[in-house]
Amino acid sequence: MTQHLIILPVVLPLLTGLLLLTSRVGGTRLKRLAGVGSTLALVIVAALLLARAAGGEVAYYALGDWQPPFGIVMVLDRLSALLVLVTAVLALGCVIFACAGDDEKGSNFHGLFQLQLMGINGAFLTGDLFNLFVFFEVLLLASYALLLHGGGKARIQAAVHYVVLNLAGSALFLIAVGTLYGATGTLNMADMAVRLAELPEERAGLVTAGALMLLVVFGLKAAVLPLYFWLPRAYAAAPAPVAALFAIMTKVGIYAILRVYSLVFGEQAGPLADLDQPWIWWLSLATLAVATLGVLASRDLRLMVAYLVLVSVGTLLVGVGMGTVAATSALLYYLVHTTLVTGGLFLLAEMIGQQRGKAGTRIVKGKPLLQGGPLALCFLGGAIAVAGLPPLSGAIGKALLLDAATPAQQPWLWPLLLASGLGAMIALSRAGSTLFWRSHAGERVGEPLPREQWAGTGLLLAAAPLLVALAGPISDYTRAAAEQLAEPDAIVRALLSDAGETP
Amino acid sequence: MESLYAITTGVLSACGLYLTLRGRTFPVVVGLTLLSYAVNLFLFSMGGLTTHGAAIIDGPRDYADPLPQALVLTAIVIGFAMTAFAVILAMRARGDMGNDHVDGRKHEEGEETRR
Structure with missing residues (x-):
C-alpha cells in the first residue's frame, strides 16, 4: 500500500472530481462533503508523503511498472513533498470557504476544484517533461472554468x-x-540530465534554444516581468476561493524553473549549466520593483492582493536567481508563508467586500461594519505577515533571503526588497485605515458572515504565527530540501540505477 | 522532404502568430488553431523523419520513432479541447460584451469605459 502513496495525490482528486462531475443527483450537502472530505484526505496523504521524504530518500513510482527512463514516473523528494502539502492545506482553506455559498453560484465548482488539484499535484510530482506539460494543461483547463465560475463581464x-x-x-x-527531445532523445528529466553531460557539441545550440523557450513558458506561468500582465486582472476578477487557490499557480511556474534548471541543467551539463541564472536575477528584481508600484497604485483591495502575489513572485525568483543553497532554502520557507498568507488575504478581502455591500472591496469610505473588529484584526495580522514585519512569518522569510545574498548581490537586493516591504506596508495601512476607520457616521451595516468563511480564512491566516512558532523545524527541512536540490546526482542515481540498461 | 516539411511548419506558425496578435476574437481563435497545427507537425518531426518505417524496433534500422507519434496524439487531443473551449469563450464574450474585441470594447469608446 505504502508504495502506491506517491500516486495518490493525483488519483484521489481525479476520482473525486469524476464522481462529482458525473453525479448530477447528489445535493449540495453531499457535494460539499465529498469536496471537503477528499481535500482533507489529501492533506493527510501529503503529510505522510512529507514524513517519508523528510528522511532524504528519493522515491519514485513507475506507472504500470514500466521502469525509467522509458516509463512514466512520479518522483517524490523533499521539494515536491513540501509543495504538495502546501497545496493541500491551501486547498482545504479554500474549499471550506467555498462551502459558505460561493460553490452554488455556478455549476460543478467542487468537481473542477478537485481536477485543478490533480493538475497541480501532478505537476509537482512528475519526473518527465512531457507529463509536466500534460499536468499543466489539466490545471489550466480546470482553472479556465473556475475563473469563469459565477459569470459576469469582468470575469x-x-x-x-x-x-x-x-x-x-x-x-x-x-x-x-520537442526541441529538447530531438536534441537529447529522452523526455525523462533525470535521463536528460545524464545525456546532456555527453552532448555532442553541435547540438548545444539546439538545447540552449529549447531551454530558454522553456524559461519563457515557466516565466509566463510564474508571471515574471514582461509576462505578468494577465495576472492582476484575472486574480482580481476570479471568485475568492478560486483566486486563493490560484496563489499556488504562480508557484507551479517557480517550482518548474527550480526543478528543471537544477536537475537537467545542473553542474553536469558543462557549458549549458545554469543558463537561466542571469535572466532570472535581473527580471525578478524588475518584477519586484514594478509589482511594488502596482501595490501602491491599487484602488481595490483584491487588485492590491493580486499585486502582492506578484511581489511574492519577484521575491521568490530573486532567490532562484541567487542560486546558492542558502537562498533556495530561504525561498522555500518564504514560498510556504506567501502562498498561505496571500491565499488567506484573498478570502479576507472577499469577506470584507461582502460585509460592506455596495462599496465592495474598493478602497473608499463606507459605512461602519457589523463585524469590523474581528475583520480588522485579521486584516492587521495578514498585512503584517505579507509586508514582512516582525513578529510574523514574512519577516523571517525575508531575513533569511537577505542573509543569503552574497556581497555582490546585496547592493541590488537589499534596497529593493526592503523598499517593496515598505511599499506594501504603506499601501496596506492606507487601505486598512480607509476600510475600517474612515467610515461615515451611522448604523453598522452588513449581515453576519457565515462560519465557513471565518474557518477557511482563519485556517490560512493562522499559518503566519504557526510558521514562526515552528520556524526551526521548517527551516531545517527547507535547508535539507535545498541541499537535496543542489545534488541532482542523488535523483539520477535513484531513478536510473535499476533501469534495464545503463543510459 | 525535410525542407518542405520545415517550410510548411514555418508558414503555419507564422500565420498563426500573426492572427493571434489581431484585435478581434475570431482571428485570434483561428490563429491559435493554426499555431497548434504547426506545433503538432513540429512534434511529429522531432524524432527525425522516416518513411516506410514501422513504429516498432524491428532490427537495427528502418523504424520510425514511436514516441513522437504518441506525444502528438496527446497534443492533438489537448489542442482540440482547448480550441473548443476558446470558441465557446469567444462566443460568450461576444454575447456579454456586445462586441468581439479581445479587450471587450471598441477603441473609440475606450475613454468612457476605462476605469
Missing part, C-alpha cells in the same frame, strides 16, 4: 486574455519539449 474579459495567453504558452511549451 469573461479577464478569462479571454488568460486563456489566449496560456494557449500560446502551451504551444511554446510543446515546441520547447
Whole structure:
C-alpha cells in the first residue's frame, strides 16, 4: 500500500472530481462533503508523503511498472513533498470557504476544484517533461472554468486574455519539449540530465534554444516581468476561493524553473549549466520593483492582493536567481508563508467586500461594519505577515533571503526588497485605515458572515504565527530540501540505477 | 522532404502568430488553431523523419520513432479541447460584451469605459 502513496495525490482528486462531475443527483450537502472530505484526505496523504521524504530518500513510482527512463514516473523528494502539502492545506482553506455559498453560484465548482488539484499535484510530482506539460494543461483547463465560475463581464474579459495567453504558452511549451527531445532523445528529466553531460557539441545550440523557450513558458506561468500582465486582472476578477487557490499557480511556474534548471541543467551539463541564472536575477528584481508600484497604485483591495502575489513572485525568483543553497532554502520557507498568507488575504478581502455591500472591496469610505473588529484584526495580522514585519512569518522569510545574498548581490537586493516591504506596508495601512476607520457616521451595516468563511480564512491566516512558532523545524527541512536540490546526482542515481540498461 | 516539411511548419506558425496578435476574437481563435497545427507537425518531426518505417524496433534500422507519434496524439487531443473551449469563450464574450474585441470594447469608446 505504502508504495502506491506517491500516486495518490493525483488519483484521489481525479476520482473525486469524476464522481462529482458525473453525479448530477447528489445535493449540495453531499457535494460539499465529498469536496471537503477528499481535500482533507489529501492533506493527510501529503503529510505522510512529507514524513517519508523528510528522511532524504528519493522515491519514485513507475506507472504500470514500466521502469525509467522509458516509463512514466512520479518522483517524490523533499521539494515536491513540501509543495504538495502546501497545496493541500491551501486547498482545504479554500474549499471550506467555498462551502459558505460561493460553490452554488455556478455549476460543478467542487468537481473542477478537485481536477485543478490533480493538475497541480501532478505537476509537482512528475519526473518527465512531457507529463509536466500534460499536468499543466489539466490545471489550466480546470482553472479556465473556475475563473469563469459565477459569470459576469469582468470575469469573461479577464478569462479571454488568460486563456489566449496560456494557449500560446502551451504551444511554446510543446515546441520547447520537442526541441529538447530531438536534441537529447529522452523526455525523462533525470535521463536528460545524464545525456546532456555527453552532448555532442553541435547540438548545444539546439538545447540552449529549447531551454530558454522553456524559461519563457515557466516565466509566463510564474508571471515574471514582461509576462505578468494577465495576472492582476484575472486574480482580481476570479471568485475568492478560486483566486486563493490560484496563489499556488504562480508557484507551479517557480517550482518548474527550480526543478528543471537544477536537475537537467545542473553542474553536469558543462557549458549549458545554469543558463537561466542571469535572466532570472535581473527580471525578478524588475518584477519586484514594478509589482511594488502596482501595490501602491491599487484602488481595490483584491487588485492590491493580486499585486502582492506578484511581489511574492519577484521575491521568490530573486532567490532562484541567487542560486546558492542558502537562498533556495530561504525561498522555500518564504514560498510556504506567501502562498498561505496571500491565499488567506484573498478570502479576507472577499469577506470584507461582502460585509460592506455596495462599496465592495474598493478602497473608499463606507459605512461602519457589523463585524469590523474581528475583520480588522485579521486584516492587521495578514498585512503584517505579507509586508514582512516582525513578529510574523514574512519577516523571517525575508531575513533569511537577505542573509543569503552574497556581497555582490546585496547592493541590488537589499534596497529593493526592503523598499517593496515598505511599499506594501504603506499601501496596506492606507487601505486598512480607509476600510475600517474612515467610515461615515451611522448604523453598522452588513449581515453576519457565515462560519465557513471565518474557518477557511482563519485556517490560512493562522499559518503566519504557526510558521514562526515552528520556524526551526521548517527551516531545517527547507535547508535539507535545498541541499537535496543542489545534488541532482542523488535523483539520477535513484531513478536510473535499476533501469534495464545503463543510459 | 525535410525542407518542405520545415517550410510548411514555418508558414503555419507564422500565420498563426500573426492572427493571434489581431484585435478581434475570431482571428485570434483561428490563429491559435493554426499555431497548434504547426506545433503538432513540429512534434511529429522531432524524432527525425522516416518513411516506410514501422513504429516498432524491428532490427537495427528502418523504424520510425514511436514516441513522437504518441506525444502528438496527446497534443492533438489537448489542442482540440482547448480550441473548443476558446470558441465557446469567444462566443460568450461576444454575447456579454456586445462586441468581439479581445479587450471587450471598441477603441473609440475606450475613454468612457476605462476605469
